[in-house]
Amino acid sequence: MSTVGTKFDSAEDLRQYRAHLLAQYDPAARRVRVCLGTGCTAKGSAKVMERFCRAAEEFGQESLVVQAKSTGCHGFCERGPIVVVDPGNVFYENVNEEDVPEIWRESVIGGRVVERLLYKDEASGETATTPKEIPFYSAQQRIVLAHNGVIDPTSIEEYVAGGGYAALAKVLGSKASRMEPEEVIEEVARSGLRGRGGGGFLTGRKWRSARDAHGQPKYTIANGDEGDPGAFMDRSLMEGDPHAVLEGMIIGAYAIGSSRGYVYVRNEYPMAVKHLTMAINAAREFGLLGQNILGSGFSFDVRINRGAGAFVCGESTALMASLEGRVGEPRAKYIHTVESGLDGKPSLLNNVETWANVPPIILNGADWFASFGTEKSKGTKVFSLVGKVKNTGLVEVPMGMTLRQIIFDIGGGIPDGKAFKAVQTGGPSGGCIPAECLDEPVDFDRLAELGSMMGSGGMIVMDEDTCMVHVARYFVAFLKDESCGKCTPCREGIAQMLDILTRITKGEGREGDIDTLETLGTLLEDTALCALGKTAAYPVLSTLRCFRDEYQTHIREKRCPAKECPGLFQYQIDVDLCTGCGVCRKKCPVQAITGERKKPHTIDWKTCTGCGTCFDVCPFSAVVKV
Amino acid sequence: MTDTNEGTVATIIERYQGDSGMLIPMMQDIQTECGYLPQAELKELSSGLAVPLADVYSVATFYSSFRLMPKGDHTIQLCMGTVCFLKGAGKISEAIQREFQLVPGETSPDGKFTFSPVNCVGACALAPVMVVDGQYHGGLTVDSAVELLDKIAEGDKSTEDAQAGGGKKK
Ligand SMILES: Cc1cc2nc3c(=O)[nH]c(=O)nc-3n(C[C@H](O)[C@H](O)[C@H](O)COP(=O)(O)O)c2cc1C
Numbered sequence: 001m002s003t004v005g006t007k008f009d010s011a012e013d014l015r016q017y018r019a020h021l022l023a024q025y026d027p028a029a030r031r032v033r034v035c036l037g038t039g040c041t042a043k044g045s046a047k048v049m050e051r052f053c054r055a056a057e058e059f060g061q062e063s064l065v066v067q068a069k070s071t072g073c074h075g076f077c078e079r080g081p082i083v084v085v086d087p088g089n090v091f092y093e094n095v096n097e098e099d100v101p102e103i104w105r106e107s108v109i110g111g112r113v114v115e116r117l118l119y120k121d122e123a124s125g126e127t128a129t130t131p132k133e134i135p136f137y138s139a140q141q142r143i144v145l146a147h148n149g150v151i152d153p154t155s156i157e158e159y160v161a162g163g164g165y166a167a168l169a170k171v172l173g174s175k176a177s178r179m180e181p182e183e184v185i186e187e188v189a190r191s192g193l194r195g196r197g198g199g200g201f202l203t204g205r206k207w208r209s210a211r212d213a214h215g216q217p218k219y220t221i222a223n224g225d226e227g228d229p230g231a232f233m234d235r236s237l238m239e240g241d242p243h244a245v246l247e248g249m250i251i252g253a254y255a256i257g258s259s260r261g262y263v264y265v266r267n268e269y270p271m272a273v274k275h276l277t278m279a280i281n282a283a284r285e286f287g288l289l290g291q292n293i294l295g296s297g298f299s300f301d302v303r304i305n306r307g308a309g310a311f312v313c314g315e316s317t318a319l320m321a322s323l324e325g326r327v328g329e330p331r332a333k334y335i336h337t338v339e340s341g342l343d344g345k346p347s348l349l350n351n352v353e354t355w356a357n358v359p360p361i362i363l364n365g366a367d368w369f370a371s372f373g374t375e376k377s378k379g380t381k382v383f384s385l386v387g388k389v390k391n392t393g394l395v396e397v398p399m400g401m402t403l404r405q406i407i408f409d410i411g412g413g414i415p416d417g418k419a420f421k422a423v424q425t426g427g428p429s430g431g432c433i434p435a436e437c438l439d440e441p442v443d444f445d446r447l448a449e450l451g452s453m454m455g456s457g458g459m460i461v462m463d464e465d466t467c468m469v470h471v472a473r474y475f476v477a478f479l480k481d482e483s484c485g486k487c488t489p490c491r492e493g494i495a496q497m498l499d500i501l502t503r504i505t506k507g508e509g510r511e512g513d514i515d516t517l518e519t520l521g522t523l524l525e526d527t528a529l530c531a532l533g534k535t536a537a538y539p540v541l542s543t544l545r546c547f548r549d550e551y552q553t554h555i556r557e558k559r560c561p562a563k564e565c566p567g568l569f570q571y572q573i574d575v576d577l578c579t580g581c582g583v584c585r586k587k588c589p590v591q592a593i594t595g596e597r598k599k600p601h602t603i604d605w606k607t608c609t610g611c612g613t614c615f616d617v618c619p620f621s622a623v624v625k626v
Numbered sequence: 627m628t629d630t631n632e633g634t635v636a637t638i639i640e641r642y643q644g645d646s647g648m649l650i651p652m653m654q655d656i657q658t659e660c661g662y663l664p665q666a667e668l669k670e671l672s673s674g675l676a677v678p679l680a681d682v683y684s685v686a687t688f689y690s691s692f693r694l695m696p697k698g699d700h701t702i703q704l705c706m707g708t709v710c711f712l713k714g715a716g717k718i719s720e721a722i723q724r725e726f727q728l729v730p731g732e733t734s735p736d737g738k739f740t741f742s743p744v745n746c747v748g749a750c751a752l753a754p755v756m757v758v759d760g761q762y763h764g765g766l767t768v769d770s771a772v773e774l775l776d777k778i779a780e781g782d783k784s785t786e787d788a789q790a791g792g793g794k795k796k
């Protein structure tokens with residue numbers, strides 16, 4: 001499809017263009033959708049796509065329209081490469097290059113299902129043909145991710161055909177039906193939408209402050225820095241539905257009277273940059289960005305800035321410093337960035353997922369949106385459900401769903417018959433929630449009451465083999481590296497905490513360490529300048545609250561109950577299971593293992609450094625932790 | 627190296643109309659062109675934009691994606707995100723550092739690899755993940771990671787096959 005020569009001068013032009021696209025759409029055409037998201041690409045989906053494209057090109061039958069197209073992430077990357085065949089929405093997983101001819105012949109052309117590539121329920125052995133029948137998808141409510149995996153993110157036509165930019169057209173419609181900026185803000189405010197970037201600040205209220213702020217130009221910024229390790233929903237959105245983010249931003253910019261926008265994208269996300277760039281160019285060509293958008297007199301344009309690898313730049317004031325070309329150090333927020341942000345001008349910053357919620361709210365109305373979720377947390381939230389859980393991936397659920405539903409119904413529970421231990425939410429500053437709280441509903445306020453937070457939506461599941469001290473240490477080490485160093489409590493306090501935690505995990509913990517950790521935690525909360533420092537101790541404090549015993553066992557008995565901290569447990573060879581194959585002996589980096597061929601081997605505890613290589617390599621699981 | 631980059635900085639400054647607020651994108655472009663941030667280029671950038679060299683260097687050292695030394699033939703980004711960490715990225719890191727004499731943030735003595743552990747590459751469903759020259763490799767084990775780098779070091783082009791099957795199991 002060519003985009004040349006399509007420039008809309010009014011909302012009506014856009015409507016007509018959409019009608020034209022839909023009239024062209026042949027519902028009987030055979031389509032194969034190949035996921036080219038980052039996850040599936042890593043597993044070789046580009047080659048799968050190539051083969052399908054070739055098959056489509058070589059296909060000679062005039063009577064049948066065939067098409068192979070690429071989509072963004074479906075969220076079930078673990079099962080990738082994902083291929084879906086239409087009509088029928090037939091969902092294939094783990095598709096290899098070699099599977100292409102069969103899918104093409106049987107499913108695309110023949111209309112028959114290729115049984116062996118369907119999702120299969122582990123317990124019942126039953127197969128699922130469409131996503132609706134797969135537990136991972138059936139309980140989801142996809143509003144923000146509605147287009148992901150369905151449309152080709154590099155095609156503005158597909159976005160428009162699927163109802164894209166209709167919200168913008170509603171806002172900037174003909175003179176008679178145009179929404180006033182105030183009305184737009186009112187709609188967003190009434191929807192109850194809260195920021196998806198972490199704080200959960202009411203979006204409508206933020207927009208109102210930005211509208212009321214004095215100074216020009218005003219800036220509209222999308223935060224796509226997504227620094228929380230374990231979260232990748234913003235990436236998936238920017239890659240899989242970039243126009244939705246742009247459309248939200250254009251509407252927001254109109255509402256506050258802003259003419260310039262930025263998308264700040266994480267450095268590690270090259271595909272997001274590529275797709276956003278294509279989206280911005282296409283939107284400009286269509287007259288949806290730039291001067292006099294849809295003939296309304298409103299002008300707005302967007303540029304992309306790439307982050308440069310600093311977690312703290314996700315923080316609003318640091319992000320703006322970075323956009324100004326400076327080091328990303330936060331400043332005290334006596335004056336809010338909506339009043340004085342980028343270049344000292346009023347600046348409206350929202351998270352990528354927040355922006356993507358705006359078009360559906362405008363299109364379907366505040367009441368519709370507010371019908372999802374809980375009293376104070378409306379709509380849905382995308383979580384990245386990862387870690388020690390069977391089905392990992394991105395899931396979008398209504399706010400208020402319980403942790404158990406998310407982790408067990410959608411996630412399928414814990415693999416390998418292990419027990420659930422905790423789930424970590426909220427990124428490095430979040431907290432661990434123990435098994436007792438599995439039936440708690442997930443929303444902004446409840447998570448905070450549980451001593452954790454929503455954060456950007458990372459949900460990292462941990463099983464009985466995970467040591468909570470070790471995990472807490474991981475987060476503190478992360479934050480120590482990422483502290484910008486501007487203020488002393490954060491710079492020195494986190495380093496102190498890390499020292500103590502490192503000692504504890506090495507079996508050198510002392511009485512009083514726990515008290516010191518708690519004192520430092522409170523100190524940070526009270527005195528650090530930005531939220532990075534203020535919340536840096538949360539992973540420690542929350543694990544101390546729920547898993548204090550585990551800390552104490554490390555300190556008093558020099559033992560790691562989860563058998564994870566090297567040196568605080570021992571590896572042993574089970575003589576009944578060992579076949580004397582000698583793999584461990586060869587692999588041990590310190591030659592701590594001895595034994596004759598075909599006879600049970602032994603580990604010399606004095607030489608062993610506890611690196612765990614033998615445990616990993618033994619083909620007979622004869623190495624055990626004691 | 628510097629000779630061939632003649633004119634690069636001027637072109638890049640022009641690309642952003644000399645706006646010193648665009649310092650970071652300019653430095654990113656220089657790094658794309660040169661593979662790292664050579665001293666001569668940074669000096670030229672500093673004088674071209676009238677930004678003190680100290681400021682340019684503070685930016686260069688603050689952001690972890692900037693390199694002040696030439697990069698190796700291959701770049702390795704090992705994901706150290708929470709999920710990769712839980713699934714054993716730490717062990718992979720130790721093993722490849724040992725096997726290939728890598729130091730985080732530096733280039734190996736033989737100039738083959740530049741090793742950067744990164745916070746999270748956002749491919750958690752494939753953990754543990756390593757990105758080599760822009761290619762994602764998921765579902766790694768200590769052995770498969772070492773094997774992959776071995777192959778790359780040998781210049782064996784069959785790595786692409788290894789990668790296609792890499793994420794399938796586990
Ligand atoms: C250390 C730190 C890192 C942050 N990282 C991000 C991030 O990666 N993405 C994001 O949207 N918000 C991040 N935030 C929150 C932002 O400061 C800001 O609140 C948010 O982008 C506002 O958008 P929202 O109202 O739509 O949530 C971070 C905050 C802190 C303190």
Ligand code: SF4
Binds near residue numbers: 483485530
């Ligand atoms: S709290 Fe930490 S990250 Fe935030 S400004 Fe202070 S030193 Fe920097």
Ligand code: FES
Binds near residue numbers: 039
């Ligand atoms: S990348 Fe294909 S499902 Fe996520």
